[in-house]
Amino acid sequence: MVTILDVARLAGVSKATVSRALNGKVFVREEVKARIFQAIADTGYRPNQLARNLANNKTNSIGLVITNGLYNGPFFASMIYHAATSSESFSRQLVLADGKHSAQEERDAINLLLSLRCEGIMIYPKYLSVDELDEIIDHNTTPIVVINRELPRHRSQCVFVDHQQNCETMMAHLLAQGHRRIAFVAGSEGSPTGESRFAGYCHALRKAGIEPDPQLHVRGSWSIDSGYQAAQQLLARNVPFTCILAANDDMAIGVAKACQEAGLRLPQDVSLAGFDDSVIGQYYNPSLTTIHVPMDEMIRNAVGMLLQPDAQTLNAHQGELVCRESVASAKKAR
Amino acid sequence: MVTILDVARLAGVSKATVSRALNGKVFVREEVKARIFQAIADTGYRPNQLARNLANNKTNSIGLVITNGLYNGPFFASMIYHAATSSESFSRQLVLADGKHSAQEERDAINLLLSLRCEGIMIYPKYLSVDELDEIIDHNTTPIVVINRELPRHRSQCVFVDHQQNCETMMAHLLAQGHRRIAFVAGSEGSPTGESRFAGYCHALRKAGIEPDPQLHVRGSWSIDSGYQAAQQLLARNVPFTCILAANDDMAIGVAKACQEAGLRLPQDVSLAGFDDSVIGQYYNPSLTTIHVPMDEMIRNAVGMLLQPDAQTLNAHQGELVCRESVASAKKAR
DNA sequence: CTGTTAGCGCTTTCAA
DNA sequence: TTGAAAGCGCTAACAG
Numbered sequence: 001m002v003t004i005l006d007v008a009r010l011a012g013v014s015k016a017t018v019s020r021a022l023n024g025k026v027f028v029r030e031e032v033k034a035r036i037f038q039a040i041a042d043t044g045y046r047p048n049q050l051a052r053n054l055a056n057n058k059t060n061s062i063g064l065v066i067t068n069g070l071y072n073g074p075f076f077a078s079m080i081y082h083a084a085t086s087s088e089s090f091s092r093q094l095v096l097a098d099g100k101h102s103a104q105e106e107r108d109a110i111n112l113l114l115s116l117r118c119e120g121i122m123i124y125p126k127y128l129s130v131d132e133l134d135e136i137i138d139h140n141t142t143p144i145v146v147i148n149r150e151l152p153r154h155r156s157q158c159v160f161v162d163h164q165q166n167c168e169t170m171m172a173h174l175l176a177q178g179h180r181r182i183a184f185v186a187g188s189e190g191s192p193t194g195e196s197r198f199a200g201y202c203h204a205l206r207k208a209g210i211e212p213d214p215q216l217h218v219r220g221s222w223s224i225d226s227g228y229q230a231a232q233q234l235l236a237r238n239v240p241f242t243c244i245l246a247a248n249d250d251m252a253i254g255v256a257k258a259c260q261e262a263g264l265r266l267p268q269d270v271s272l273a274g275f276d277d278s279v280i281g282q283y284y285n286p287s288l289t290t291i292h293v294p295m296d297e298m299i300r301n302a303v304g305m306l307l308q309p310d311a312q313t314l315n316a317h318q319g320e321l322v323c324r325e326s327v328a329s330a331k332k333a334r
Numbered sequence: 335m336v337t338i339l340d341v342a343r344l345a346g347v348s349k350a351t352v353s354r355a356l357n358g359k360v361f362v363r364e365e366v367k368a369r370i371f372q373a374i375a376d377t378g379y380r381p382n383q384l385a386r387n388l389a390n391n392k393t394n395s396i397g398l399v400i401t402n403g404l405y406n407g408p409f410f411a412s413m414i415y416h417a418a419t420s421s422e423s424f425s426r427q428l429v430l431a432d433g434k435h436s437a438q439e440e441r442d443a444i445n446l447l448l449s450l451r452c453e454g455i456m457i458y459p460k461y462l463s464v465d466e467l468d469e470i471i472d473h474n475t476t477p478i479v480v481i482n483r484e485l486p487r488h489r490s491q492c493v494f495v496d497h498q499q500n501c502e503t504m505m506a507h508l509l510a511q512g513h514r515r516i517a518f519v520a521g522s523e524g525s526p527t528g529e530s531r532f533a534g535y536c537h538a539l540r541k542a543g544i545e546p547d548p549q550l551h552v553r554g555s556w557s558i559d560s561g562y563q564a565a566q567q568l569l570a571r572n573v574p575f576t577c578i579l580a581a582n583d584d585m586a587i588g589v590a591k592a593c594q595e596a597g598l599r600l601p602q603d604v605s606l607a608g609f610d611d612s613v614i615g616q617y618y619n620p621s622l623t624t625i626h627v628p629m630d631e632m633i634r635n636a637v638g639m640l641l642q643p644d645a646q647t648l649n650a651h652q653g654e655l656v657c658r659e660s661v662a663s664a665k666k667a668r
Numbered sequence: 669c670t671g672t673t674a675g676c677g678c679t680t681t682c683a684a
Numbered sequence: 685t686t687g688a689a690a691g692c693g694c695t696a697a698c699a700g
Contacts, residue, residue, distance in 0.1 A: 001475075003693055014671045019695060029669060044473070049449045050388045051693030054676050059384065061429075068419060077411030080430075085402060088432050093450070095395075096418055096428045115383045116427070139378070141335075224617050257617045280614050283558050283591045337677055348687045353679060363685065385677030388692050 002043045010039035022047065053117070062092045062306060063113030065106060065123040067099040075250065075276050075295075079147075082299040083122065090307055092119065103127035107136070114142055120306025122147055122299075126191075143309055145302045149192060150316075156305060159298045159315045163193050163275075166291045166319035167200025167245075168207075170273060173289075173321055174243055175208050178330035179271060181241040183216040185230045185251050191222075197247045197275065215239045220251045227254025235262050242270060242330040249274035249281045249290055256284070256326075267328035277322055286325035293319050336377045344373040356381065387451070396426045396640060397447030399440060399457040401433040409582065409610050409629075413481075416633040417456065424641055426453065437461035441470070448476055454640025456481055456633075460525075477643055479636045483526060484650075490639060493632045493649045497527050497609075500625045500653035501534025501579075502541075504607060507623075507655055508577055509542050512664035513605060515575040517550040519564045519585050525556075531581045531609065549573045554585045561588025569596050576604060576664040583608035583615045583624055590618070590660075601662035611656055620659035627653050 008015045013032060020026045021036045028036075039045075053059045064083050066076065080096070087094040095118060097109035106127050113121050120143040125133060134153045137144050144157060151158040174182055184201045187194030202212045218234045220226035227246055231254065234244070244259075246252035252274030256266055264270050266286050273289040274281065281288035294317050301313050342349045347366060354360040355370045362370075373379075387393045398417050400410065414430070421428040429452060431443035440461050447455050454477040459467060468487045471478050478491060485492040508516055518535045521528030536546045552568045554560035561580055568578070569592065578593075580586035586608030590600055598604050600620050607623040608615065615622035628651050635647050 001693095005693080015694075016672080016696080017670055020670085023695085027669065032670085046445065046449050048388075048451060048693050050384060050393065050451050051676090052695075054382075054384045054388050054678090055693080055695040057676065068415070068422070077414075080411070080414060081402070084430050084432060088402070093446070094430045096414075096430065098418060098422050111380065112427070115380050117382060117384050224613065228617070253614070253617050256619065260619055279558065280587070283562070283587050285590065285594055285619055335677095339677080349678075350680080350688080351686060354686085357679085361685065366685085382677050385692090386679075388694090389677075389679040391692065 001048075002045045004045070004047070006043055007036065007039045007045045010043060011035040057117075059117050059119060060092050061095050061116070061118045062087045062090075062303065063095045063097060063110075063116065063118035063121040065097050065099050065109040065113065065121065065125075067101075067106070067124075067126040075248065075278050078278070078295055079124065079299065082296045083303075086300045086303040090303060092303075092307075099123075099126055101127075103129075103132065107132075110136060110144070114140065118142065120145065120303075122302050122306065124148055130192075143306045145305045147298060147302055155315060156309070156313070159302045159305070159317065161293055161298070161317045161319050163196035163319075164200040164203070166275070166293075167197040168204045169319070169321050170245065170275070170291055171201060171204030171208075173323065174245065174271070174273065174327065175204070177243075177271070177327060179243040180210060180330070181213075181216065181239075181243070183218070183234055183241045183244045184212075185227055185234070185244060185246040185255060186217065186219045187247040187251070188221045189219065194222075194247050201245065213239075216241055220247070220254070222248055222250060224250045224254040224257075227251025228258050229254070231255040231258035235259070243327070244270060244272050246272070246274045249276045249278040249288060252288055252290075252326075253280065253284060267326050271327040271330070273327055275319075281322075282324070284326075289324045289327040290322050291319045292322050293317075335382075336379045338379070338381070340377055341370065341373045341379045344377060345369040391451075393451050393453060394426050395429050395450070395452050396421045396424075396637065397429045397431055397444075397450065397452035397455040399431050399433050399443045399447065399455065399459075401435075401440070401458075401460040409584065409612050412612070412629055413458065413633065416630045417637075420634045420637040424637060426637075426641075433457075433460055435461075437463075437466065441466075444470060444478070448474065452476065454479065454637075456636050456640065458482055464526075477640045479639045481632060481636055489649065490643065490647070493636045493639070493651065495627055495632070495651045495653050497530035497653075498534035498537070500609070500627075501531040502538045503653070503655050504579065504609070504625055505535060505538030505542075507657065508579065508605070508607065508661065509538070511577075511605070511661060513577040514544060514664065515547075515550065515573075515577070517552070517568055517575045517578045518546075519561055519568070519578060519580040519589060520551065520553045521581040521585070522555040523553065528556075528581050535579065547573070550575055554580070554588070556582055556584060558584045558588040558591075561585025562592050563588070565589040565592035569593070577661070578604060578606050580606070580608045583610045583612040583622060586622055586624075586660075587614065587618060601660050605661040605664070607661055609653075615656075615658070618660075623658045623661040624656050625653045626656050627651075 008018045021028045084094045099106035124147045146158040150160045218230040220230040275291045277290045277292035342352045355362045355367050418428045433440035458481045480492040484494045552564040554564040609625045611624045611626035
């Protein structure tokens with residue numbers, strides 16, 4: 001491996017001068033510079049970032065902790081996409097670490113990124129609780145921003161949307177269409193996002209004078225397939241409903257499949273809605289009514305928080321109702 | 335920042351001993367070890383991987399170059415997913431670099447990863463030609479594996495599937511269903527994957543004694559939306575066909591949307607098929623006939639090649655026809 | 669403008 | 685089994 005010393009010798013200067021020529025902060029005589037660049041070209045020298053990072057004590061990289069099992073879906077794809085794009089726009093590399101299957105492994109992933117000396121770390125938590133996250137942030141000097149969790153104790157280290165509020169917005173829309181018997185396909189047990197959406201569902205119903213019916217409540221685990229299975233359970237119960245609200249778009253698509261297999265037409269026989277506004281929803285048949293979550297904005301914000309901790313940034317983001325074909329006005333309950 | 339020296343002092347030993355205790359390769363007296371770990375716990379010491387990597391001259395990381403605009407789709411999501419999973423299974427970190435919008439930027443991305451001293455680099459090329467890739471591989475000692483491109487000069491630095499062969503398999507199926515007027519929605523101009531699939535399409539037709547009709551040929555650019563628009567163009571031409579084959583699943587979904595908007599029923603009025611077997615195809619309505627590309631296998635293979643360059647590995651992978659609802663037997667051309 | 673000299677934090681001989 | 689010392693490749697004072 002050719003080092004800066006080789007270049008220096010070939011150009012007949014010292015390492016320092018090569019370094020200066022390379023970094024451009026300090027003036028180097030044109031003539032010398034030319035010799036140096038010639039030597040670099042001749043040797044095929046490539047600076048060792050590792051050494052450079054160590055000397056500078058900074059790495060120009062941003063870490064992202066995300067749970068492996070999750071990033072298969074379109075939702076997470078767009079998250080990684082935005083994370084990579086935002087990082088690059090700040091000339092930072094994105095380093096991925098897997099949260100795997102437990103809080104401990106999520107912690108390990110953070111520690112790994114920390115020992116890699118990432119400049120900042122974003123984490124989309126799945127297992128770690130708010131308390132644990134608070135503690136991790138307290139115990140570290142490296143900037144850490146939590147995505148999709150509200151941390152009351154660390155207002156400038158989190159970005160999130162109010163899922164409950166969004167769900168109430170959605171419910172208001174469904175109720176306005178005349179739906180009264182609305183089924184709910186929940187996300188994984190214990191997921192704060194899922195719980196908030198469910199809370200929004202219950203709250204909106206009660207506000208409309210309707211008591212949530214446990215018979216209309218089934219649980220999935222965010223994947224398309226889990227939505228499919230949840231819907232089959234729901235249909236097997238043989239209770240009447242005119243609309244199904246799934247806690248995310250992926251599950252909604254699974255639900256659609258199950259309904260269609262059961263001979264139900266969407267939206268004539270049953271309306272359907274989801275959350276997240278994943279790309280496919282727009283092109284699904286029928287296209288999916290959903291809530292748009294501004295992932296791009298959130299991530300851009302998160303990266304901004306990491307790199308410029310002082311700049312005041314907005315951490316509560318607004319979701320937005322997107323009305324499409326999958327919701328029709330209610331006729332009569334099946 | 336607490337360093338190994340702080341720990342050493344606190345434990346009353348030398349840096350070297352702490353290092354040894356930490357790495358476990360050399361024996362350290364139990365009693366001393368205990369003192370060291372106590373000191374580590376007390377100080378909250380975390381080894382600096384940067385320094386460690388520099389000293390060891392290795393990084394435990396694998397780089398992936400991929401074009402930003404692309405990884406929004408489900409296909410690339412699954413690629414990143416498998417890349418991260420495979421890397422982790424070899425205890426390596428995945429580092430992402432963006433190929434952006436040109437061959438030069440793709441080159442830059444590789445150079446970046448190289449200067450980061452990744453142990454190996456995988457590249458899913460979009461702009462770089464086979465010749466350029468050959469050259470890059472020749473000029474570097476770091477292992478580089480190219481995904482989805484056959485490099486005749488570097489058989490053990492590439493993994494790929496035979497897209498033309500796969501397309502012929504698909505065409506054989508469509509022809510067997512009685513389709514004769516089969517439209518083709520191509521991918522971006524100049525894309526080797528797209529060209530191969532198109533070649534397979536033409537070849538299969540000719541083998542069946544049918545001359546490809548330019549009127550049945552439209553071009554998209556891999557995205558759902560481009561498929562939608564391409565299909566609209568096709569429909570506007572008002573030429574008869576009984577089946578549409580899109581060069582990937584995403585475009586097929588766009589095509590489906592356009593057809594349905596035009597009042598065509600799938601698959602009764604027109605059959606539809608795609609490539610890649612992306613998750614959504616299975617749940618789309620109608621579910622999508624496609625060719626499964628074994629991305630998991632390919633990536634695992636690629637990572638294996640990077641880390642164990644000597645081990646003989648298979649680099650040509652087989653695609654597999656997946657028959658679902660979107661293709662029916664041909665009645666009469668519209 | 670440029671060379672010399674210390675480090676950055678860790679690993680690894682070499683001796684003891 | 686442990687310590688001292690050299691070195692990984694680069695940057696950054698400090699002189700000159």
